[in-house]
Amino acid sequence: MNNLTSRSTAAGQGCRAAAADRLRHFGVSVTRPRVAIMEYLMEHHVHPTVEQVYSALSPEYPSLSRTTVYNTMKMLAEHGAVTLLTIDDRNLNIDENTTPHAHLYCTRCHRIHDLPLQGVSPLQASYAFTLDGHLIQQVHQYYKGVCRECQTDLNKEPLLTNKQ
Amino acid sequence: MNNLTSRSTAAGQGCRAAAADRLRHFGVSVTRPRVAIMEYLMEHHVHPTVEQVYSALSPEYPSLSRTTVYNTMKMLAEHGAVTLLTIDDRNLNIDENTTPHAHLYCTRCHRIHDLPLQGVSPLQASYAFTLDGHLIQQVHQYYKGVCRECQTDLNKEPLLTNKQ
DNA sequence: ACTTTATTTTGGAATAATTGTAAATTTCCT
DNA sequence: AGGAAATTTACAATTATTCCAAAATAAAGT
Secondary structure (H helix, E strand, C coil), X not given: CCHHHHHHHCCCCCCHHHHHHHHHHCCCCCCHHHHHHHHHHHHCCCCCCHHHHHHHHHHHCCCCCHHHHHHHHXXXXXXXXXXXXXXXXXXXXXXXXXXXXXXXXXXXXXXXXXXXXXXXXXXXXXXXXXXXXXEEEEXXXXXXXXXXXXXXXXXXXCCCCCCC | CCHHHHHHHCCCXXXXXXXXXXXXXXXXXXXHHHHHHHHHHHHCCCCCCHHHHHHHHHHHCCCCCHHHHHHHHHHHHHCCCCEEECXXXXXXXXXXXXXXXXXXXXXXXXXXXXXXXXXXXXXXXXXCEEECCEEEEEEEEEEEEECHHHHHHHCCCCCCCCCC
C-alpha cells in the first residue's frame, strides 16, 4: 500500500533491507555475511547447496568463508528460518521456503522441485505433535525420480555435468 | 510346513542359505561377502550404516573391505533389494525392508524407527507413477524428532555418545 | 563519538565418509 | 582342473563438513 515501504522491501537484485528484516524477524542479529546470504536465498528460489551460495556471493564479497555459510545455515535452521534438506547424498540443500511442502529430487539433474504435501495437512506439519509416543518436530516428504524437464531432455542428449 | 526347509531357512545366527536365496531372488550373483552382508541385514532389523555392517562382520571375516560393503549396498539398491536412506546428514543408513513405510529419525540417539506411511498407500508407493509430469520412482517419508525411548531418557541423563 | 566487551567471521588445517584404481582373488562354465 | 569374466581387496584420493584460534566486527555503555 505504502510506496516507501514497498520500495524498501521490494524483491530484485540488492534488497538488503528485506533480508535484514527477515533476520530480525527470526531473532538473529544482523551482520554483513548474514544479510548477503539471506538476500541470496530470498532472490533465488532454488534449493542451493552451501557451495552454490558461497560461490555466488564470493565475487562481490571475497572475504566470505565457506565456514560462515555453514555456520549461518545451521543457525538459521535452528531459528526456523530455513530447512536443511538431506535428500542428495552428496551434499546439503537449503530450503528458505519454510511452509510445509514436499520435494521431487531428480536423479538426472540433481535439482529439487517443490510439490504439495500428500496426506498431511501443511498446518499439521507446521507444529510439533506426538505419534506413537514419539515427539515429531519436522515432517519430510520427498520423491525420487526424473523431473519433467529431464524426461524430455532424455531423448535429446545425455546430461554431461554431474553437478547442477 | 516342511522341517528340512524351515530348518535351512530359519532366522537366527548363521543363515547363509536364506541370504543366498534372497540374493538370487533379486538377480545378483552369490559371493561370500554378499552372503555375509545380506545375512547381517536379514538378522539385524536396524537401519545400519556401512560402518556398522563392516565392523560387525570384520571379526569373523577379516579380509572384508569397506569398499565392498559400499559397492554391495549400491548394487543391492539398484536391484531393489535395499533402500538407502539419506536422513542422517552424517552417513547413509541401509534399510533392508523394502515394503514402503515411513521413518522416525531421532535427533538424540540418531536411530531410525519404522512407522506406517501417511497419506500414500503402500501399494501406490511400490510402483513408479507420474505426478505433475514428473516420473516418481521412490516415495520417501520421514519425521525428525525425539523417539519414545529418548523422551523418557531425557529426564535421566544426557546422551554421551554422538554415534549410536 | 569512543572504549570496552561479547559476538561473529575468517582461513587454514583436520576429520571422516565415500569413491577410484589396479592388482589379486574368486566365481562360473566347460 | 583350466581359463575368462566378474568381484574383491587394500590403499590412495577426493570431497563435504567441522574444528580452531586469531582477527574483525557488532553491541552496549559512557
